Amino acid sequence: MPRGALIVLEGLDRSGKSTQVDRLVARLNAEGYRARLHKFPDRTTAIGQMIDAYLRSTAELDDHAIHLLFSANRWECHSAIEKDLADGITVVADRYAFSGIAFSAAKGLDFTYCLSPDTGLPLPDVTLYLTLSPETAAQRSAYGAERYENVDTQTAVRAQFAKVAEEVARWHGDGRWVEVSAEGSVEEVERDIWGAVKGVMVRVGDEPVGRLWE
Ligand code: DGP
Ligand code: NA
Numbered sequence: 001m002p003r004g005a006l007i008v009l010e011g012l013d014r015s016g017k018s019t020q021v022d023r024l025v026a027r028l029n030a031e032g033y034r035a036r037l038h039k040f041p042d043r044t045t046a047i048g049q050m051i052d053a054y055l056r057s058t059a060e061l062d063d064h065a066i067h068l069l070f071s072a073n074r075w076e077c078h079s080a081i082e083k084d085l086a087d088g089i090t091v092v093a094d095r096y097a098f099s100g101i102a103f104s105a106a107k108g109l110d111f112t113y114c115l116s117p118d119t120g121l122p123l124p125d126v127t128l129y130l131t132l133s134p135e136t137a138a139q140r141s142a143y144g145a146e147r148y149e150n151v152d153t154q155t156a157v158r159a160q161f162a163k164v165a166e167e168v169a170r171w172h173g174d175g176r177w178v179e180v181s182a183e184g185s186v187e188e189v190e191r192d193i194w195g196a197v198k199g200v201m202v203r204v205g206d207e208p209v210g211r212l213w214e
């Protein structure tokens, strides 16, 4: 049985990522693939509840401490993800380690430090990065009330995502990080995402799952 693929969607807030992950899972199912959505942070675990409190600003945490908690939240889910992949189930992740780097490095934490705790996590077969101009972002509905949901943070995060893209190419070669413009309609973005994913589904076959930053 071919293994499932690990497909990550990343993007700034208001890039339409949450809509697109749902549509991608539905599309995969319609094409005959078993697929499951995994949202990060996973706020349902004990660590996830600490992250949730931090994001809603009901708790304050040191920048390094919260960085490690986000990473720990991915590590506590990795065996479930690996089991799904081995069972032939494709995992669509709404955010992953790349958000971890971009959001923490945007605060001024050292980029290499930010990378390190996620070393060895399952390597996404492809990451789709939804891009949005600052102008379009500003035209979309108001940011939510959570920490990070403001123009200055999002601008800094965008710059860090550009560095993350370079790092992915340097470690894992071209083709693992695909930029998808989120400027168009929901249907246009969905079509572009599927255009990038369908080839990956054919390619992964029985290739082993790689390891991030290794
Ligand atoms: P979401 O539930 O997708 O809206 O994500 C919640 C917020 O947390 C969003 O602003 C992005 C941020 N975030 C996601 N993952 C990480 C991470 O690993 N580290 C940090 N510092 N922030 C993250
Ligand atoms: Na958000």
Ligand code: NA
Binding pocket: 017, 018, 094
């Ligand atoms: Na989201």
